[in-house]
Amino acid sequence: MKKNRFLSLACAxxxxxxxxxxxxxxxxxxxxxxxxxxxxxPDFSSSEELYGKADLVVRAVVQPGTEVxxxxxxxxxxxxxxxxxQAGVDSGEQPAEDPVVVTVRKIKITKLHKGVGKVGDxxxxxxxxxxxxxxxxxxxxxxxxxPGKPYLLFLTTFxxxxxxxxxxxxxxxxxxxxxxxxxxxxxxxxxxxxxxEQLTRAASQ
Amino acid sequence: xxxxxxxxxxxxxxxxxACTIALFAAPAHGTYWSGGMPRADFSIRTYSYxxxxxxxLDNGIVNWNGTPTPAAIGKLSSSPNTLTATSYSDTxxxxxxxxxxxxxxxxxTIKLNSRTISRDATNFSNMVTxxxxxxLGHGLSMADNPSTSSSSxxxxxxxxxxxxxxxxDIAEVNRIY
Ligand SMILES: [Zn+2]
Numbered sequence: 192m193k194k195n196r197f198l199s200l201a202c203a204x205x206x207x208x209x210x211x212x213x214x215x216x217x218x219x220x221x222x223x224x225x226x227x228x229x230x231x232x233p234d235f236s237s238s239e240e241l242y243g244k245a246d247l248v249v250r251a252v253v254q255p256g257t258e259v260x261x262x263x264x265x266x267x268x269x270x271x272x273x274x275x276x277q278a279g280v281d282s283g284e285q286p287a288e289d290p291v292v293v294t295v296r297k298i299k300i301t302k303l304h305k306g307v308g309k310v311g312d313x314x315x316x317x318x319x320x321x322x323x324x325x326x327x328x329x330x331x332x333x334x335x336x337x338p339g340k341p342y343l344l345f346l347t348t349f350x351x352x353x354x355x356x357x358x359x360x361x362x363x364x365x366x367x368x369x370x371x372x373x374x375x376x377x378x379x380x381x382x383x384x385x386x387x388e389q390l391t392r393a394a395s396q
Numbered sequence: 397x398x399x400x401x402x403x404x405x406x407x408x409x410x411x412x413x414a415c416t417i418a419l420f421a422a423p424a425h426g427t428y429w430s431g432g433m434p435r436a437d438f439s440i441r442t443y444s445y446x447x448x449x450x451x452x453l454d455n456g457i458v459n460w461n462g463t464p465t466p467a468a469i470g471k472l473s474s475s476p477n478t479l480t481a482t483s484y485s486d487t488x489x490x491x492x493x494x495x496x497x498x499x500x501x502x503x504x505t506i507k508l509n510s511r512t513i514s515r516d517a518t519n520f521s522n523m524v525t526x527x528x529x530x531x532l533g534h535g536l537s538m539a540d541n542p543s544t545s546s547s548s549x550x551x552x553x554x555x556x557x558x559x560x561x562x563x564x565d566i567a568e569v570n571r572i573y
Pocket of ligand 1: 229230231232530531534539540
């Protein structure tokens with residue numbers, strides 16, 4: 192009987208610790224100094240659509256160094272009710288501006304496939320998240336660009352802010368030793384140099 | 397008493413299995429996101445946009461509140477949780493930001509990007525409802541792009557056609573809360 196009581200206690204303790212382990216594992220939530228970003232993106236169904244919607248398509252090498260910035264929306268004065276949700280509405284009701292924290296890197300263009308720019312140009316590219324003022328802004332979706340590495344990048348450019356990869360998964364292709372683009376694990380689109388040349392040719396016709 | 401042992405070890409084994417599943421079956425592409433709200437009933441600050449946006453946005457809330465789940469999202473002028481729809485110089489459709497620990501002090505903001513939504517909308521009101529419903533799904537602790545063959549508003553597909561939380565989404569919210 193004693194043995195049994197001991198067993199029961201051991202079991203209870205084991206179960207408790209399992210439950211505790213379970214609970215803590217399932218709720219690894221953000222601490223007071225951590226802010227979590229969850230961004231939602233399109234999923235392009237073809238390389239034509241991806242190429243068509245990108246403003247700038249380049250091969251480029253990521254430069255060392257990063258800068259963390261807080262960016263405001265910029266908004267728009269457009270009269271188009273779709274582009275400007277506040278068109279014709281009293282702006283007094285809108286919440287205060289809540290900036291987005293981004294990490295900015297520089298990339299140096301080694302080949303231009305689409306858009307405005309030239310080989311040797313350095314442009315800024317931003318990624319969601321970064322460490323600012325003791326707070327860590329963490330983005331689940333980002334795959335940060337690696338300094339020193341060459342990439343094929345599909346970018347969206349903005350007049351007022353650094354460019355962004357068109358989506359974190361489908362907009363960046365690290366180049367292998369032969370200069371061939373490699374898709375990130377979650378990217379179902381495959382991109383080859385030949386494929387890209389065809390897209391560039393089709394676009395210029 | 398002997399016969400109790402197998403039963404006990406069975407309990408422990410199933411608990412251990414349940415734990416293992418809970419711990420490891422939800423990696424980056426699982427369905428549970430710890431950045432969501434601690435409860436499925438929460439508020440969002442009253443918002444006011446033009447009729448092209450307002451109705452479709454409201455439908456995003458109505459659709460969740462109409463599901464057989466504990467989801468109950470209320471508009472409140474004093475809510476710390478906000479929605480902002482405007483043109484952002486970035487490539488996302490929506491951005492959910494979660495601050496604070498997963499308790500009653502947690503707050504969120506939802507940003508909707510009119511730039512990318514206008515660019516890709518083939519059915520504008522559907523897409524506005526869908527993107528907002530998707531972001532509210534993050535508030536309900538669901539992660540992006542669940543690795544399931546089931547249809548889900550948390551996937552990155554059918555932004556213009558799939559508008560209401562699906563059977564899968566409903567089951568997930570009921571599992572989480
Ligand atoms: Zn999302």
